[in-house]
Ligand SMILES: [Fe+2]
């Protein structure tokens with residue numbers, strides 16, 4: 329998931345014990361219940377803002393880091409049209425990062441603090457970007473299925489309660505529809521192409537299947553829940569519900585191309601619920617904790633960009649200007 | 657470092673390097689976007705920049721990539737003045753001011769009543 333709302337046990341405990349002014353809390357909660365948005369200048373519970381910062385920040389980092397596996401394929405795109413589309417998509421993703429950093433900033437954490445925390449490993453980003461893009465078919469699968477999964481997540485989150493995050497997501501979802509379409513186009517071309525093109529597509533699907541199941545986070549029965557986050561419309565759908573929605577929308581679109589998923593148990597039950605084999609949640613934990621195929625590389629590239637651009641930022645800095653928290 | 661990516665291989669990065677922390681930031685500008693000549697200019701978000709010219713360049717990249725744009729405005733965040741959200745109640749009585757509302761002025765009933773009365777009186781006389 330882009331911005332994870334899975335709490336550690338300790339956090340879940342703290343959420344239920346923090347004491348807030350009951351009158352303000354009541355007004356805050358009834359505003360959300362009425363479907364109104366919360367704006368940065370409003371009173372809000374400490375935990376609300378803390379969880380939002382974490383979630384939006386993670387989402388922002390995911391956009392920036394997510395552009396890395398795709399970005400390196402720009403010079404190797406198979407033709408000029410694909411190259412233009414990929415450049416535009418990568419630029420969009422960086423733009424999404426900018427919009428999301430801004431939304432998190434309205435809650436009082438500066439962009440530089442967030443970037444520092446990404447480099448030090450204190451902040452996470454989506455696990456799915458710790459896997460390599462080995463061939464051009466990976467770019468097709470990322471564009472179609474990783475962005476597809478991200479859209480399921482982002483459309484749901486755009487119905488949340490925090491104004492700046494919702495506005496950023498509305499803008500983002502509009503651009504994501506282009507990512508999805510060009511990804512699907514790319515997948516369809518490979519699937520209807522030569523034997524070799526079909527083979528690299530099948531291979532990419534085989535490798536991305538499990539990371540895609542991991543994308544929405546651990547099964548509901550394993551993850552610490554917070555009713556409060558649901559009530560505050562920070563979390564709007566459970567991991568399992570989002571995963572099911574994703575499978576329902578995208579599995580048939582791969583099957584119709586006579587491409588398979590590497591899971592004999594993948595099927596839709598009569599009750600509309602998709603069944604699949606255990607995607608190895610230990611691997612998920614291992615990769616999140618730094619032991620994935622590309623974790624070190626992703627952070628090393630970010631560090632390089634940070635270091636190489638430092639002198640430019642320093643030269644631009646005007647010491648008489650005072651930073652204030654952005655408005656909306 | 658060990659990578660399959662030719663571009664990253666060429667950078668010969670060392671993942672163990674510590675990066676200096678940045679603690680100062682560029683200031684933010686609020687960005688306003690006008691879609692078409694004649695349309696309202698509306699707030700769309702913020703950018704970080706060192707001066708208004710750079711803010712416009714950034715705003716063009718972030719908010720003018722697709723769709724229509726005729727112009728963008730940027731204003732230093734610290735130059736924007738707003739009411740506090742605690743003052744929101746001062747707008748509460750606005751919807752009650754129906755005398756400002758065109759729909760409040762309904763005279764049709766009154767005219768019909770008057771005309772019926774006229775007609776009745778006329779019939780009485782003849
Ligand atoms: Fe994105």
Ligand SMILES: [Fe+2]
Pocket residue numbers: 421475478504507
């Ligand atoms: Fe995307």
